[in-house]
Structures are given as C-alpha cells and as structure tokens.
Amino acid sequence: MKIVLLDGYALNKDLNWQPLNELADFEFYDRTAADNNKEILKRIGNAEIVLTHKTPLNDEVIKKSKQLKYIGIMGTGYDVIDINSANKNGIVVTNVPTYATDAVAQFTFSLLLEVTGQVGLHDQLVHKGTWSKGPDFTFWNKPLFELKGKTLGLIGYGRIAQKVAELGHAFSMNVIFYNHRPKKIAKKWIKQVTLDKLLQKSDVISLHIIQTPETIDLINKKTIEKMKKGVILLNTARGKLVDEADLASALNGENIYAYATDVVQKEPINSNNPLLKAKNCYITPHIAWAPLETRERLLDITVDNLKQFLKGHIQNKVD
Template sequence: MKIAILDAKTLGDDIDLSIFEQFGSVEIYPTTSPAELYERIEDADIIVTNKVVIDKDAMNAARNLKLICVAATGYNNVDVLYAREKGIAVTNVAGYSTESVVQTTFGMLFYLLMHLRYYDEYVKSGRYAESDIFTHLGRPFWEVNGKRWGIIGLGTIGRRVAEVAQSFGAEVVYYSTSGIEREEKYPRFTLEELLKTSDIVSIHAPLNEKTKNLITINELKLMKPHAILLNLGRGGIVNEKDLATALDEGIIGGAGLDVLEREPINPDNPLLSVKNKDRLLITPHIAWTSIEARKRLVSEIVENIRAFLDGEIRNRVDLRL
C-alpha cells in the first residue's frame, strides 16, 4: 500500500507517524496546496487528510485510490457521494477529542469569569507590590455554583460539559439544534428561553443550515449583561460582527471562541478591533489538540486502515460517528 498523509502539520510535530509504515510506503507532507494535490495522490492507495479537500476531480486523479481516512470527525471536505459511486471507502474518527474540548471549555470560562489576565498583569506590573492590603478586588467575579449553564448542542461533548458543569454546582439546561425529540436528564429549553435565563452559554454544535448565524445581535440582546458565551462548536454559528458590537456595548459580559468563520482569522475580522479586549478570548482552534487527543486520533486512523485491509470496510463509505 502507498499512503499519502496530506496535512501532517495539523497533527503536530510531536506525534509519531511512523506507525503507518506497517501498511506500506508512506509519504508525509506538512501541508498540501490545491496545486500540489493531484501529483501527490496520483499513485496513492490510501489518503489521510484533515482539511485538504478531496473532491470528484481529486478522486479521478488518484487512479489507485481505495480508502480516504479523514483525520477528524467532520468530513465535509470529502465528496462522500462520489466516493460511494467510485467504490472508495471513507472513514472518520469520532470521540477522540471530547475530554480535550471539555477541558478547553472550562479553561476559557475561568479565564474570562475570574479576569485572570487582569489579575496576572496587576501583579506583574508591580502594582500589587505597592498595595497597602494583602488582596485586590479590582474585578469582582461570581461563582459557577448555583448558576444556570445553557448548552447549545447536547451531543457527546455537550453531555460531558453538562456533567462537569453539574460537578461545579451549576444547573444545566440545553437547546437542541437538530430539533430531534429524545429523552435527556436535562431540561430542554427553546433558544430564547435558554439565552434569557442562562449565566453561561456554551455552543457544541456542528455548522449546518439550522445553526448558521444562529447567534446574531438579536439573540445576544436576550442574554444577561453578565453572561458569558463560549463557542467551541464551529465558526459561523455566532455572527462575529454582531458579537464585536455586543462586547463593545456591554450587552454581554464576555465571550470565548475557539472557532471562527474563517480560519486562520481574516485580518479585518471585527473581533480583532474590539475595544473591550478583556471581555474576549480567542484561541486558534486548539480545543481538540491535547497530546492525548492527537495520539488517540492517529491510533484510530491506524485502526480504520487495519479494518479496511482486513475486509471489515470494503467499497463503501463507513463514517464512524
């Protein structure tokens, strides 16, 4: 087998990819541009891709292609319908990043809620050394205990966030972006009711026609003035221009984003010009990237390849959700 790993840089330089050599020859490319794609996959039996688009033309260019391994849960970068027509198997990986995303969710919350940047700078600036008391109350913060945590998208990650939030004493409610009726142990609210009554709102939903621009200035105005909004789902769910306005006008207390509509961020994104920068935390899509999560991801890709070669996945799309 000839394996082409197209965007290995997204997996990290600290992850050992030699494990793929057990299946045959491996070509590892840190990144792959559209202009480089066809030449790199023309002889490949197996493609491993995170974000590189494998469309109809790419599949036609890869004359030996038998398996596409998506190094992620989402597989919108692969034309799965055409793959089915061509008898090319497609696999993804689910569940590998749950704990990493949950940990990042709470890290973002506490950074914003407890004004950690402010207090760190207060000490390091020398102002604390000049204080006449042992403490400093410049930025009051409140406790998660006894507050309402609203979750938008109660999937695998959303449920785990709910469990941890409850361990802090929060009351958990949720809004279903799919609209599918199912029995859950948490109260299901309308989006309006959730936004109006929650002190913390975290988003863990996919981007689709139901969630695109789900949170605009109209929804932000429903939230409490002290409420914190966290988006660890997908960029495009929160209107970024409207969020910048809400932060500058004090409509909400703060926001943490690990995902953006365009990644890397557009230089003219209005969030980069927010006046109240202490109300906003943006990280570069890192929630999924703990060392353990990336090791699990690579391990699951290896298992998908092994299952394909053993005949468990044969000439069909096998998206493991």
C-alpha cells in the same frame, strides 16, 4: 498500496508515524494548500488511501482521483470533505469521533474559568508590580463571578456537550440543553429545552454542534437579541457557527458580557477580524484538541480505522 497524508504538521510535533509506515507506502506532507486543487491532486496521485486533517477534498478532487478508495479524516468534523461526491464515487470516508471529548470539555471550562476568574489578567498585574505597590492585601481589576446557581445552556448534546454538562453540574450550575433531535435523558439535574428558551434563560451558552448549512451563523443579531443581557458565550466547536461582525457589535454594546472561543471563521485568524478589537473577547488558536494524549489517541484510532477497512470491516464511517 500507497497512503498519502496531506497535512500532518499540526499533529506531527511529537507523534510516532511508524504504524502507518508498516501498513503501506506512506507519504507525508506537512501542509497542502487548501485552495489549490492542482497541488492536492498531484500529491494524491495514484494513492488508494488519503488521510487529511484540514485539507479539503472537493468534488473535482474526488472525481479526478481515480485510484482513491478511502479517505480518513484525522478529526471529528467532516465539513472538509464533499461526502456526497465520495458516496457517488464509491469512496469510503471515516472520521475519529471521540478522541478529544475530554480535552475539549476541559478546555471549554478553561475558557469559562478564565472569563469568570480572570487568572491570567491578575497574574500579569501581579508580575507588573500592581499588587506590591498597593495598600491592601487584595485587589481586582475586573469583575469576578461565581458559577454556582448560574444556568449553563448547551447548544448540541453530543459526547463533548455531555461531558461539559457533567462539569457544569459539578460546579453546581443549572444545566439545560437544546438538541435538534430530542434526546432521552435519565439524569434529573439536566433539562432539555427549545433553542429560544435556552437563549432566554442561560447565563452561559456553550456551542457544541457541527457545522452544516443550517448551523452556519446560528449566533447572529436575531439570536443574540433573545439572549440575557450580560451572557457569556463559549465556542469550542466551529467558528462559522457565529456571525463575527454581529457578535463584535454585541460585545462592544455590552449586550454580551464576554465571548471566549477557540475557533474563528477563517483560520488562521485574519488580522482584520472584528473580534480582535471587540470588548471582552478571548481567543485561542484552535488548541482544545491538542494535548499530547489526545493526539496520540487520534493517531491510534486513525490507524485502527484504516486497518479495519483493509480487513473489509468499516468503522466510524461518515455518510
């Protein structure tokens, strides 16, 4: 039996891959060109098992991989796989749905605290000598905001959003959420609302939904017009949830106070991305998932998913 990992570089800086070596003949690639079906097919070859982080497996690749029985997505999102094609061809697809919950929630608040507290900016100014040359015991060059009493609106209410909600509550924020399927909630401090009401009421909006044809460009000129002027928008989900041209225009027009995101539509980011020149736009290079502990957990669950499949038990299956 053969296992092929198509793109392990981002994970591979400090992980131990021995558990996969012990399961089968394990072939590791740092990167595989996402837009080159020929290369993807060559590397898959006659493997029964393929692991992928971000390398896509489309209908053509799946149909032509005659020995393929199992695709393990080393992450939560499954938009890189043609799930319908996998189902039609009898291929099991699994993902790792819970490995990064705490890390991504923590990072979401890191973005929010950077926008509201401006730690990075003022640290830089102090090191440049602005404070030492000034006449006062204090100074600030950008507005600072208190979170207490502000309304945090969560679009989506899965595990990460629920953890973000708890953090918001700990900061004495009013927490509301919208979910496409109504959720039963026992907590008295959080309220479920319509999407329109969330857009209208929130001082901070945080995106926590998966990318589907229905959610692509959810944040666009029309939905931005429904938001409070001066809202802060956070995105640790997927870049394609946002129409970046519309958002850049709203930032430059100061309808949105700030956009803080760990994801963009095209990754790595294009040098002509309009967000790079937009006002009050904070961009990090898709690192919310990347703490060592989180990646170790990701590998552990990936290995366990595969072990269970080999025993005839399927867990974390994507349908």
